[in-house]
Structures are given as C-alpha cells and as structure tokens.
Amino acid sequence: xxxxxLLPSLPFIIGYLGTYLLYRGGYIKKSMHINIWNLILGLIxxxxxxxxxILLILLELGTLLPINIHLLYWHVELGLTLVLITIFHFxxxxxxxxxxxxxxxxx
Amino acid sequence: xxxxxxxxALATIPIxxxxxxxxxxxxxxxxGLVNDPYPGHCPRYIDINGDGLCDLSQATTxxxxxxxxxxxxxxxxxxxxxxxxxxxxxxxxxxxxxxxxSSISDTGDIDGNLSxxxxxxxxxxxxxxxxxxxxxxxxxxxxxxxxxxxxxxxxNLFVTAGYxxxxxxxxxxxxxxxxxxxxxLNPSITFWHAEFAILMVIGTLIHIxxxxxxxxxxxxxxxxxxxxKGEFKRNNNME
Numbered sequence: 001x002x003x004x005x006l007l008p009s010l011p012f013i014i015g016y017l018g019t020y021l022l023y024r025g026g027y028i029k030k031s032m033h034i035n036i037w038n039l040i041l042g043l044i045x046x047x048x049x050x051x052x053x054i055l056l057i058l059l060e061l062g063t064l065l066p067i068n069i070h071l072l073y074w075h076v077e078l079g080l081t082l083v084l085i086t087i088f089h090f091x092x093x094x095x096x097x098x099x100x101x102x103x104x105x106x107x
Numbered sequence: 108x109x110x111x112x113x114x115x116a117l118a119t120i121p122i123x124x125x126x127x128x129x130x131x132x133x134x135x136x137x138x139g140l141v142n143d144p145y146p147g148h149c150p151r152y153i154d155i156n157g158d159g160l161c162d163l164s165q166a167t168t169x170x171x172x173x174x175x176x177x178x179x180x181x182x183x184x185x186x187x188x189x190x191x192x193x194x195x196x197x198x199x200x201x202x203x204x205x206x207x208x209s210s211i212s213d214t215g216d217i218d219g220n221l222s223x224x225x226x227x228x229x230x231x232x233x234x235x236x237x238x239x240x241x242x243x244x245x246x247x248x249x250x251x252x253x254x255x256x257x258x259x260x261x262x263n264l265f266v267t268a269g270y271x272x273x274x275x276x277x278x279x280x281x282x283x284x285x286x287x288x289x290x291x292l293n294p295s296i297t298f299w300h301a302e303f304a305i306l307m308v309i310g311t312l313i314h315i316x317x318x319x320x321x322x323x324x325x326x327x328x329x330x331x332x333x334x335x336k337g338e339f340k341r342n343n344n345m346e
Contacts, residue, residue: 002284002285003281003284003285005281005285031324031328032328032329035324035325035328035329036329038321038322038325039325039329042325045311049304049307049308049311050308052304052308053304053305053308056228056230056301056304056305057230059228060228060230064135064136069140076277076281076284079273079274079277079281080277080278080281082274083274083277083278086270086274097267099260100260100263100264100267
C-alpha cells in the first residue's frame with residue numbers, strides 16, 4: 001500500500017495560490033480569501049482529525065469494522081492535506097502567530 | 108416470568124459481544140485487514156514468518172491452518188483466505204520483493220510486542236485533563252486573574268504543539284509506510300502521533316470556542332448566513 005503524497009496536495013497548493021493572488025490583485029476581499037481557507041481547514045480537519053479520532057476510539061475498544069481500512073486511508077490522505085493547509089493557516093495569521101512565541105508583548 | 112427471562116437473555120448480549128470482540132481482536136489486525144501484503148497499510152506491519160504478509164492480519168490464517176492441519180491441505184486454506192480478501196475490495200498489492208519482505212521480518216521481533224497492542228493511547232484521561240485545564244483557565248480568565256490575551260496565547264500554543272506533533276509524526280509515518288521502512292521506533296512514533304492527535308482535536312475544539320465570532324463569520328461571509336440573534340432581532344424589528 002502506497003499513499004499518494006503530492007497528488008492530493010497539488011490542487012490545494014494551486015487553489016491557495018489562486019485565491020491569494022486574487023486577493024492581492026484586489027479581485028476578492030481579504031476576508032473572503034481567509035474564510036475560504038478557514039472553511040477548507042475546518043472541513044479537512046473534520047474528516048481527517050475526526051476520522052482519526054473515531055479510529056482511535058475503535059482501536060481503544062478493540063472494535064473491528066469494515067469501514068476501518070477506508071477510514072485509515074482517507075485519514076492519511078487528508079491528514080497530509082491538513083498539514084499543508086495548517087501551514088497556509090499560519091501564513092494567513094503570520095503576525096499573530098509570531099506574537100504567540102514572543103515572551104513579553106504586553107499581553 | 109417470561110419477561111424476566113427475556114430481560115436476562117437480552118442482558119447477556121453485550122457481555123457475550125464484549126467477550127467475543129476482545130477474543131477476536133486480541134492478536135489480530137486493529138483495522139480488520141486480512142493478509143495485508145508488504146509494506147502494509149499501517150506502521151504496525153510485522154512479518155516474523157517472512158511470507159510477505161503482515162502477521163497481525165494473518166490471525167485468521169493461523170486458526171484456519173490449525174483447523175485444517177488434519178486434512179494436510181494448508182495451501183487450499185490460505186488460498187481461500189486470499190480470495191476472500193480480494194473479494195472485500197481492498198487494494199491488496201502483490202508482494203513485489205519477497206526478499207525485501209523477509210529482511211523486514213528480521214526487525215519484526217524488536218517491535219513486535221509493542222505494535223501488537225491496539226489501545227493504550229490514554230484517550231479519555233488526556234481528553235479530560237485538557238478539558239478540565241481549559242475550564243480552569245477559562246475560570247481564571249472570567250475572574251480577571253488571567254488576561255484574555257494570555258488565555259488565548261496559552262491555548263494557541265497547545266493547539267500548535269498538537270498540530271506540529273501530529274503533522275510531523277504523521278508525515279514521518281506515511282513516508283515509512285510508503286518506503287517500507289521498519290524500525291524499532293515505529294510503535295513509538297505511532298503512539299506519539301495518537302497522543303498529539305488527541306491534543307490537536309481537543310485543542311481545535313477549544314480554538315473554535317475561543318474564536319467563536321470569527322468562526323461564525325466564515326458562514327456569514329461565504330454563505331451570507333446571519334447569526335440566530337441577528338435574525339431574531341431583524342424578524343422582530345428590534346434593529
């Protein structure tokens with residue numbers, strides 16, 4: 001079993017660059033660009049993270065279901081995409097992300 | 108009388124189910140795979156007998172072999188299982204390099220004991236610890252002891268650690284599965300992947316709670332949804 005790494009990531013890289021360039025070019029609002037990717041992040045998290053969480057519960061309970069293997073496959077594939085979109089999320093909120101790691105910023 | 112018997116009979120169902128479940132899963136594949144070929148679907152792949160199939164997925168084979176040993180027809184028994192696997196519709200690959208598979212089996216003993224268990228990820232204790240931790244900091248924040256900024260920053264750090272840990276270990280595990288790399292570290296990486304994932308999932312739910320307004324904004328901006336309060340005010344001409 002070989003998991004695809006580049007194939008599921010490619011549409012998201014192109015998509016992010018696309019909406020980013022549209023926002024920079026003034027074709028769409030910044031809030032639109034941010035919210036599109038927040039929604040995608042939420043959906044991918046729901047499937048990948050939620051799927052992983054269900055898988056973990058099933059493992060803890062020792063329950064075998066026919067769906068387990070499909071859940072594992074999509075958990076891995078969308079998990080890789082989640083990593084990528086998390087990087088985009090950090091890019092979007094770079095200023096606040098940087099503040100998070102500083103010790104004294106008056107907070 | 109009849110009713111009591113019925114209740115007793117029904118009450119035994121979960122107990123019988125639980126016993127049969129634990130019995131069937133004790134040494135089997137935690138994902139329910141049968142004859143999973145090299146390099147396997149998950150990092151738990153182990154091949155001590157060197158047949159190019161994950162030993163955990165062969166739990167059924169072992170029992171079938173012993174039951175059919177009297178008929179001296181092990182090949183037929185294994186073939187029938189192979190057919191049933193293909194019939195399930197999974198992506199079952201053919202072992203390209205049996206030598207490679209057998210070489211992997213040499214390292215199988217090292218992590219065999221660790222990779223065999225299907226649980227032990229402390230899902231409930233960690234979840235409860237995080238939720239109680241959040242409730243505690245939320246209490247401190249509501250009482251003015253902790254500033255909103257510090258409160259948010261603290262949980263943002265936690266969720267970042269969760270995403271970073273899960274992401275890094277997940278990518279490592281995917282590469283290991285893809286390349287068929289089997290080390291003694293695999294079970295540890297899987298364990299920490301699961302632990303960080305618990306932090307990530309609970310942390311994300313907390314993150315959504317902390318940023319509830321921007322979260323609602325997603326639907327407002329993209330789909331034009333109004334908040335329930337706003338809709339109520341508008342419908343009742345309160346604005």
